[in-house]
Amino acid sequence: MILKRVRDCHNTQDFRALAKSRLPGPIFHYIDGGADDEITKKRNTEAYENCDLVPNVLAGVKDIDMSVTVMGKKLDMPLFCSPTALQRLFHHDGELAVARAAEKFGTMSGLSSLGTVDIHKMSKEISSPKLFQLYYHKDKGLNDHMIELCKEANYDAIVLTVDTITGGNRERDLRTGFTSPPKLTLSSIISFMAHPMWAINHFTHAKFDLPQLKEFVKEGTNVSISVGDYFTHMLDQTMNWKDAENINKQWGKHFCLKGIMSIEDAKRAVDIGATAIMVSNHGGRQLDGSRAPFDQLPEIVDAVGDQIDVICDGGITRGTHVLKALSVGAKCCSGGKYYLYALAAGGQPAVEKALKNFRDEIERDMKLMGCSKISELNRNNLRYR
Numbered sequence: 001m002i003l004k005r006v007r008d009c010h011n012t013q014d015f016r017a018l019a020k021s022r023l024p025g026p027i028f029h030y031i032d033g034g035a036d037d038e039i040t041k042k043r044n045t046e047a048y049e050n051c052d053l054v055p056n057v058l059a060g061v062k063d064i065d066m067s068v069t070v071m072g073k074k075l076d077m078p079l080f081c082s083p084t085a086l087q088r089l090f091h092h093d094g095e096l097a098v099a100r101a102a103e104k105f106g107t108m109s110g111l112s113s114l115g116t117v118d119i120h121k122m123s124k125e126i127s128s129p130k131l132f133q134l135y136y137h138k139d140k141g142l143n144d145h146m147i148e149l150c151k152e153a154n155y156d157a158i159v160l161t162v163d164t165i166t167g168g169n170r171e172r173d174l175r176t177g178f179t180s181p182p183k184l185t186l187s188s189i190i191s192f193m194a195h196p197m198w199a200i201n202h203f204t205h206a207k208f209d210l211p212q213l214k215e216f217v218k219e220g221t222n223v224s225i226s227v228g229d230y231f232t233h234m235l236d237q238t239m240n241w242k243d244a245e246n247i248n249k250q251w252g253k254h255f256c257l258k259g260i261m262s263i264e265d266a267k268r269a270v271d272i273g274a275t276a277i278m279v280s281n282h283g284g285r286q287l288d289g290s291r292a293p294f295d296q297l298p299e300i301v302d303a304v305g306d307q308i309d310v311i312c313d314g315g316i317t318r319g320t321h322v323l324k325a326l327s328v329g330a331k332c333c334s335g336g337k338y339y340l341y342a343l344a345a346g347g348q349p350a351v352e353k354a355l356k357n358f359r360d361e362i363e364r365d366m367k368l369m370g371c372s373k374i375s376e377l378n379r380n381n382l383r384y385r
Contacts, residue, residue, distance in 0.1 A: 006346040006353055012317040012338045015354055019090075019344035022198055024191035026176035027089055030227070031340045033172035034284035040292065041284025044315025047292035051324050052383045056370030064363045065373040070309050070332045071157045071254040071275050073129040076106025077359050078374060079322050081351075082258075082278070082313055082334040083110025083133035083159065085227065086180050088117070090344040092205040096125060098339055101351035103128035105359060110159065113137075113146060114180075114220065114230075118211040123153035131157040133258065135164065136243065138236045142216040147250055149212070158251050159278065160244055163259030165237050167228030168286035179224035181208050245272040258313065259286075261296055263303045270307045276331075277304075280313035283336060294325060298379075301329035319361025323369065327377040 009015045020028050034041030068078045081102050088094030095109070095117040102109040108129040111122050115133075122130065132150045137143055150158060172178075182188055192199040202208070209221045219225045219234060236243075248255040256276040257269045269277045279293040279300055293314045301310050309332070312325035316335045325333050342354035371377055 006342075006350045009342070009345065009350070009353060009357075011357060012341060012354070015338075015341035015345050015350065018346070018350075019341040022195060023090065023344050024182075024188070024195050024198060026173075026178040026182065026188065026191065027198075028344070029172040029176050030086075030170075030178045031090065031337060031344065033170055034288065035168035035170055035286055036288035038284060038288065040281055040288050040290050043292045044281070044284050044294075045317055045321075047294040047315065048318075048321040048324055050385050051294070052385065053320060053324065053327075053365075053369060054381050054383055055368055059370035059372070061367040061370060061372045063372060064366050066359075066362050066366065068332050068374055070108070070311065071129075071131070071256065073108065073156055075108055075129070075332065077355075077362060078326055079316070079333045079335070079355075079358055079362070080108035081110060081339050082280075082336045083112040083115070083131065084336040084340060085112045085114035086116060086210075087340070087343060088205075088208055089180070089182070089202070090340060091347045092201045093347050094343075095122065097348035098343060098351050099126040099128070099130070101339075101348050101355055104352060105355045107355070108156075113212050114210055114227075115212060116208065116210060119146075119149045119153050119155070123155065129156045131155065131159050131254075131256070134158050134160050134247065135231075136160065136236050136239045136247075137217075137234055139216055142213070143247075144250075145216070146212055147247070150251070155253075157254035157256055157275065158247070159256040159258045159276075160247055161258045161282075162239070162244065162265075163261075163280070163282050163286050164231045164235060165239065166235075167226075167231035168282070169288070170226070170228050170285060173226050173228065179226050180210075180220045180230075181224055183224045241268055241272060244274075248273055256309075256311070260300070261291060261293070263299055266300045266304045266308070266310075270304050274308060276309035276311055278311045278313040278334065279330075283314050294321075294328075297325060297328045297330060305329045319358055319365050322358070322362055323365055323377060324382065326374055327379060327381045329379075
């Protein structure tokens with residue numbers, strides 16, 4: 001029955017609806033929500049709708065090459081799965097389901113410091129490109145530990161998240177009482193009972209934990225805490241550009257900064273030797289009222305696009321959104337919600353279906369645009385309203 005319903009999911013909104021029906025309320029709203037009034041979360045997608053594509057015709061587009069090279073790795077499609085936290089709360093296979101799906105489509109996946117699969121386990125089971133999302137903790141020993149694990153496991157890149165210096169005001173989480181791990185309260189038990197398949201899968205598979213963190217901190221694995229409070233109390237609010245530069249030197253491979261939104265910060269990323277930047281506002285979950293990544297993309301590409309890989313992250317729900325970002329000058333796109341909805345809706349088969357939807361849309365829309373390869377996309381294709 002679930003596979004049949006997954007087959008009926010033709011876009012991100014279909015997966016969102018199915019995820020909502022399968023997840024307990026607090027967990028769904030953690031994936032779905034943003035900060036404050038959620039203005040920025042909405043704007044992240046709406047920004048693409050203020051820009052129109054101008055197609056060319058009679059271009060001979062039988063064969064399409066949508067491959068891109070990002071951080072030294074060739075991807076078969078210009079969209080990858082951005083690292084996100086707590087994935088085994090959404091489906092018991094968590095990050096492994098996402099990575100296996102990404103591997104089938106020749107694209108990249110990420111593992112978070114707050115991920116629920118071990119760094120080495122992911123490396124042993126997945127051969128496609130992998131990046132690790134580093135949250136910079138007060139405990140410097142923990143930071144060093146995660147970097148060394150990534151070296152041992154031969155990860156391709158580390159992405160340092162730089163927009164979580166404190167937790168955003170995620171009011172949906174405050175209303176629902178969402179924590180990691182989930183607290184057993186009367187309301188949560190009722191919610192679990194209303195979603196019995198989720199509860200059975202969650203409580204009969206391996207115990208939920210945060211393997212990258214559990215030897216150093218109890219919060220998130222043995223002590224329930226909201227993600228916002230975790231960022232506020234566990235991450236280092238003194239983190240600065242020198243710290244980022246030192247991490248880059250310690251790592252010594254491809255290095256990306258996630259959460260860059262200004263020209264000034266993009267230029268400083270180049271100065272410290274970063275390989276890439278992700279133009280991102282954390283899915284509208286941090287500073288509400290901030291700009292959408294797509295709105296900021298042109299000026300950042302103009303400033304540093306010839307010196308560093310610029311990735312557009314967030315708000316993407318359609319293949320045309322990807323093509324618009326690539327036309328502006330992004331090397332690639334990434335996102336979290338689009339595959340998290342799918343993961344919650346049906347595990348690995350659903351994530352594969354979500355990626356297939358995007359791949360098919362990108363291929364079809366490139367043909368309709370009169371482009372047979374990514375390099376043919378440019379700003380002449382675009383008009384802003």
